Amino acid sequence: IIVRTDTVGVSAALRRSLVARLQSALGERVDHQLVLMATHTHSGPGRLIDKPYWQVIQDYFWPELYVRVVDALEGVVLDAVADLEPARLGFGVAQTTDLHNDRRCANPEEDEPALPVLRVDRLSDGQTKAVAVFHAIHGTLLSMREYALSQDASGGLEAKIAERFDHPVQVMFVQGAAADMAPGSPHFDPPADAAQWNGAFDRAERLGRRAADVVMAMFDDIEMSETGVIHARTERVAIDRDILGYDPMEFRWEHGAVYCGAGYDERCVGEPPNPDLLRGCLPFPTAESAAPKQAPLTIGRIGDYAFVTAPGEFSTALGRRAREGVEASLGLPVLFLGYAQEYTGYNLAHDDWWQGGYESSGAMWGPRQGDHFVDAIIELGRSYAQPRRPLGFPQGDLEPVPGPYDDFEPFPVMPSPVEAGVLTDAPEAAAAGEVVRVTFAGGDPWLGNPLVTLEAQDGDGWVPVTWPDGRRVTSDDYSMVLSLVPDPVYEDDEATARTFQWTVELPTVRPAGGGPDVRGRTLRLTLSGRILVDGADAPADYAISSRAFTVAP
Incomplete structure (x- = not known):
């Protein structure tokens, strides 16, 4: 079960609420099977994390909104279950360098031209029912000053690909390792009489048009199959200051910290690292407000492809290392699903983190966080390939079900002095x-x-x-x-x-x-x-x- 939200991230608590709802509705366990992930649009709703200090990051927690979101997530999964039918599946890989640009100068220039495509056709009539596209594009076309509620770049891809079909097709964009990947800006000559239109919205459409061009160019060549393995396994990796092996004087914050080095400029490739980055951190002050101390990791198969999830924003280099490490164990191509199951901020390789910049300041457990998660993902791949192999990373526990958040006073509807x-x-x-x-x-x-x-x-x-x-x-x-x-x-x-x-x-x-x-x-x-x-x-x-x-x- 893959559920994608148009939010900046998802929390393990939100996922746990959805798991509890689905297990009650379906009468079976779904913790291993459920992947909850985000597009990372910066123009989506917040106020969904019930931790006092997190208001700095995403405003005050709003229980009524949380309940509405869980209701909607449950509803869409149950609708999908009711719509199950026999199908053929197939994967292909489109190629383009136009959809994103490396925005971080602190590590070597990166580009990931691969655009994997999952095609799902109905067995009954052969029509395409759904398409999933996998790529890394930061959802930052719109700024906070525009006060927009928008899918951002991912919505452009979904809409323009869907537009190429002569019947309804559900298109899902699946985010990857996008920590250092800004949206691209492909060029098309506009019509001579084109309207003056919002530049961010126009850019989203141009991104979608380019994606649709390359996807549809290879779409008919995708080999389809009526048989294949569909399976998933979820484990939890623990993380804290001690697990990461910090000296207490090196990383002083028991519950994690953010915005380390936020006052310093990013140092580009060839410049020396900044030894002062750990002097300006903003700590999570209490256990109730702590950074995540564990994160679900899910690995699985869809036909001839495997997939792994990653809890937050991973750099291109880290995402590649995780993917290639799991591919070495499984002997299959692997899809990297970012912003999934939990949000831990930015994840960079150790040396990359010390170059500073915005991405470094967004890590919640400092310079060792990114490598810790990638090592755990690779180890999970080894265990998935050899099920009897014990996991070689510290494990977390099943999260408690949040809430129930049923004692809030409903937000009042404001009347209008005029008729519609x-x-x-x-x-x-x-x-x-x-x-x-x-x-x-x-x-x-x-x-x-x-x-x-x-x-x-x-x-x-x-x-x-x-x-x-x-x-x-x-x-x-x-x-x-x-x-x-x-x-x-x-x-x-x-x-x-x-x-x-x-x-x-x-x-x-x-x-x-x-x-x-x-x-x-x-x-x-x-x-x-x-x-x-x-x-x-x-x-x-x-x-x-x-x-x-x-x-x-």
């Missing part, structure tokens, strides 16, 4: 290359984000505009951007009602090419959601539409 309606309407005519903007009055996002659907005139009626695979074009995909301005603003703690101004932006011609077909069509935007109007007893559903607008050919 159009505040600023679409133009009657839109030039090719124009960005169509419509602002609606909708409900509190705590009732769920509204959904905007693009519709086209069809005789006297309206029909949804669809992608080539038949899915509706909505604000849940990359075709448009939905933003919110509350009035009064959230900082106004005295407000008793707010107007929630939802604005949708739709570029008629995209700089990266592709997107929904809108030229020469008469369209409208329909917003649906829920709203609590001031004075009403309960929230109500609504659906409102913009005026019709015609896009130039």
Whole structure:
């Protein structure tokens, strides 16, 4: 069971909550089988770690959000189980150097052109049902100043690959060893009448377009099989100051520390290491707030490939060493699944760590952390190849189930002083290359984000505009951007009602090419959601539409 979240990371506690839920629902043990991992988008939700000091890293823990996330994770797994059917599996490897760039000068220039692809076809009709792509791309296209909730680069890959099919295909991006890999910036000549569009969103689409090009170029050559091993095994590796062999005066912080050397510049290849990096660390002060003192590691097989998980952000060099070490034991190609099962910050080789920089400051157990985890992953590979071989690393224990987090006071829904309606309407005519903007009055996002659907005139009626695979074009995909301005603003703690101004932006011609077909069509935007109007007893559903607008050919 591989579950991927659009978050900066995942915790072992969140995974343990999901394991408990699934074991109750399915009536069988799933701890060995479950891989919970993140894309590492920097524009995803936080507030999911119940440790007091971690508010510095991801804001205050919010139990109601935690429960909602676990509910959603359980739901998606149970939906997948209900959708099980016979299938063929196959792997191929695309090649590209355009999707990422080495951002760290402290170690030798790196590039990993391999882009492994897992293809899943239904046995019943031969159609492709799912695709997984494995690569390393840091999710940092959008900055914190943009206040965006976004999949970032990984979403571009998933959307543009899915766009190449004529039927719905579930595409999953699986993150790798991305600690030192920034997103690339592949170039495509834009249409002459392309809209002025958010540069980060455009770059995500260009990344996706390049990925789709190289994936689809080799897709039909993937050899498929109806048989194969699917198996997983999970163990836990312990980590702390003593296990890492530090002298107490060398690494003084019993519960771990972060931001070591944050005030120093990174030293590039050829420059001497910085001996002062351990003098400026920010310690985790108590056992309740400690850095992880163990992490689940999972190894397994999917057909002719093996895979290993890694708990956090691993450098390209460390990821390669782990992968090659396991390949030597198993005699199989190995997929490296980063940001999985637990989050331990950045993991670098010992000598690399002493060069400093942002990545070094993000390690939670100092310069020996990365090598410790990689040694454990390689040892797990040896044990997987020889099941009777005892594990040669200090082991952790099964984590307690967190929570239950059932005693919180639900966050109140803010009423709106106005009914749902159009505040600023679409133009009657839109030039090719124009960005169509419509602002609606909708409900509190705590009732769920509204959904905007693009519709086209069809005789006297309206029909949804669809992608080539038949899915509706909505604000849940990359075709448009939905933003919110509350009035009064959230900082106004005295407000008793707010107007929630939802604005949708739709570029008629995209700089990266592709997107929904809108030229020469008469369209409208329909917003649906829920709203609590001031004075009403309960929230109500609504659906409102913009005026019709015609896009130039």
